[in-house]
Amino acid sequence: MRLLSPRAVALFAHSGCFARPPPTAGRSRPFAGPAVAFLQRETCERRSGKHPPPSRRPFPGIFALHPDLPSGAASMSAQAGNAGGGPPTDDAVVRDVSIKLTPSEERLFDVMTAAAESYERGDLSVDESQSNLKFRKKDERDEGPSDREAPRERIEIRVAGGWVRDKILGMESSDVDVALDNVSGVRFASIVQEYLLKLERDGTIPAPKKRHRICVISANPDQFKRLETATMKVFDGELDFVHLRPPEGAGRDFGSPREDALLRDFTANALFYNVRTRRVEDWTGRGADDLLGRGEAGRRVIATPLDASETFCDDPLRALRAVRFAVRLDADLSDGVRSAVMKNEEVRRKLQGEGRGSVSRERVGKELEGMLSGAGAKPGCALSMLIELDLAPLVFPLPQGAGLGDIEEGQYWMKASDHVQALADAIKYYNQGEGLANDSKTPAFQPLVKSAEMRLLHLSTCLSPFRDLSYEFKKERYQTVVTYMIKEGIKFKNKDEAAISKLLGNVESMRSLLRALGRQLAGTGEHPMEDKLTDTLPSLLPPVETGMLLRKVKELWPTCLILASVLEIRAVAGGGDTTAGGFGTVQDVLRTSGEFHRAVIRQGLDNAWKLRPLLDGRAVVSTLGLGKPGPMVQVYIEEQIKWILLHPDGTKDDCELHLRKVQKERDAAPMR
Known part of the structure; x- marks a missing residue:
């Protein structure tokens, strides 16, 4: 029987x-x-x-x-x-x-x-x-x-x-x-x-x-x-x-x-x-x-038909699904669901991938993707709830050798929560703003948000506190903790990992340019939204430094700009990396980043990564008498791009003269 x-x-x-x-x-x-x-x-x-x-x-x-x-x-x-x-x-x-x-x-x-x-x-x-x-x-x-x-x-x-x-x-x-x-x-x-x-x-x-x-x-x-x-x-x-x-x-x-x-x-x-x-x-x-939402609280509720712990043990991925549905439907989690997610060790262990019957990392990544994109997705709210319920460490596990204890890791996730909230505040400001573009009903900085890749922006913002951590994944070979989180933790595609690495690897350079523009705007003594000032903005951005940075991040430059703004906001609030010559207020950061976006477009730098040299590799070798192709060819290719950024209307002959001048200066310089 x-x-x-x-x-x-x-x-x-x-x-x-x-x-x-x-x-x-x-x-x-x-x-x-x-x-x-x-x-x-x-x-x-x-x-x-x-x-x-x-x-x-x-x-x-x-x-x-x-x-x-x-x-x-x-x-x-x-x-x-x-x-x-x-x-x-x-x-x-x-x-x-x-x-x-x-x-x-x-x-x-x-x-x-x-x-x-x-x-x-x-x-x-x-x-x-x-x-x-x-x-x-x-x-x-x-x-x-x-x-x-x-x-x-x-x-x-x-x-x-x-x-x-x-x-x-x-x-x-x-x-x-x-x-x-x-x-x-x-x-x-x-x-x-x-x-x-x-x-x-x-x-x-x-x-x-x-x-x-x-x-x-x-x-x-x-x-x-x-x-x-x-x-x-x-x-x-x-x-x-x-x-x-x-x-x-x-x-x-x-x-x-x-x-x-x-x-x-x-x-x-x-x-x-x-x-x-x-x-x-x-x-x-x-x-x-x-x-x-016909209960006593008058709110939609995410609840399980039976005991939440048993329901989640039946499939631990349901703990993440509860977050996705709560955010999508603007619903509350029942007390039973919240308790099972945060306190049931069996559910948490299987969700982290430990032991028999654990959830595959591919399934975890697929569920996270549903929070970041698709109809009704609210990635900021979802990431905040994952951190609040202590699910983020299970979704984004640290590799062995990362060197962080539980307390230290918790502090990193507290920073991540603050960054995600700062991003939500920034997006709200950009979308509503305090000025209108061209006397229209469109907020002046709304185009910045529309041109950003929101999925990658939220993910990179959430993981930005970990950007300087690395570990030895092979003998004497190191890679960043964020790379491990993306490739192994949630099994996202290589192109996602490359994009997030590109954003986090160049965000400090973007912060430097943003602060430099902020100092110039502050030096004018005028409000950056006034027409008198915005007419002079193109001259405030250094074309070479700005253009070369944009060539690194390519079409992700608006995303990188907002990410840099979020880190500056946290620095102003005292919860991030402080740097010399930073901003005085959060509003200064947001105004400057919005004007930075408009200035890049006015200056014609928004497609800087699409610039092609006037002389290709063979022409460089022939013009400068290099004999055969080698590493120096790329040096002169890059020198051409810098020259074009400074002289957008320059001719090929003028560019050749510039390269000859650079070659002469290099030959005359003492060997190091």
Whole structure:
């Protein structure tokens, strides 16, 4: 006899499955649903000549072909839900929440419903091993199944998770995850595919130009993927099909909707949309209220259906996901979630990658990417929350040999929190400002923010306190701690590591230029926003030094400029590196950085990294008589760039004279 775990017993108590009656016979539908009835009727009418073949008339969509077909959710659900076995129990239906479907979603759900009805009546015969039409013989594609099978049990089709959440909040979503109650995801995908093939044979829909195979993603419990998933493209959307998950130790393959909902990460993600009844279902009893902020505090809440520690041990990555959803939805973390994230050692150990059942660094990086970019991303808020919950050291682990103890590392992350907050204040100032550009409604410094790479800016700002730390990663070979964090900690691409290294490696030079401009602006005794002063700004930036720096950071120069401003703000506030000749106030820093951006553009330096020498390598060797190419060629190439920055309208002949002069001076200089 197999004993159930305490977690499974708790789930049974929640779900009431001890009292669940066995499936009854005769739950098949006594008649076809409206979608199937119409398709069959239209096929008969076409054969009798009442309708032209579909190839001779336009195709507006699978269920927009006939005016008699009900297209609304209410008319479809009334018939689909009341025929046969009927909808699920009403205690899970959220009656005061509805979802408005788009035409494409209506079409997709109508197809899935009609496919299920056809399968339940025995009209479809599905062989999952042959579900990929690409590998079928031609006669099999033409003829299709011919044997009518016995009626089958009703399939309840539900869309789960993010699509339901976003649609309730009025946002569009293409992330459609379909959950089935009594067939596997692979089998239902095969049912839908077989049904679409039947429609093609009947001439109801045109054959697609390219058939999409059903891809099966196997379960991988070691990486917390508990169920096999089938993916398939239907019309223009990618769908995932999976069966409802039972509790561990239940001894059966299929779970109930309540069991599945209780095993999901958060109550707001545990809502279902029943495709056949067109109703929202909340089997946790809390999902709709938590999502819509209908609790006592009047705020959205990120909470787990069961105990948060158990939920996070089931997949520790959910601790990071809690941060992402809290920031995206502007929601609070429940006390249980906050406690589990900060205090549960097993969750923290697995999230850091230690021991059996740990989370892969790739999954950590992917979750972080969701915080930094994409729809609804608020990277500053997300990074601040990671630091606040003491998750940042787990996301960005230090390499062995970094030489920091826990207390010292904590101090570095406190600095990082201050830097991220300073960045948020700077962006707010740039976007709102205290002046308008060209008498328009656009804040004068807003273009600076728009030209910055916000994802890299937030990441480099957060990691900037670690920029001077390095470690020996091979014998007598060193690299920065930040490089390790990016490449090994979160497994970001090499181009991301290169960009962040470029920003952090040149930010001190940018700070020097920024302070130099600040001193000149302060020396004028006038407000830097006044037209009289801004007209003279191009002459305030040293073209060679500025241009050569911009050639190093290239298109990231606005990002580097804001990063330098953040470090200067922290220096002014007494929480950063102090330097001689710094700024007096935070406003001075922000004004100067905004004027720096405008001056670079006015001076024509914003594309300095695209400058090409007037004489290429061969011309340099020939003109200066160097004999053969060597290291000196690059010296004179760089000398040309400096000359062009000083003389943007200079000619090739003038440049040659300059190079000869430089060569003569170098030859006359004493050897060192």
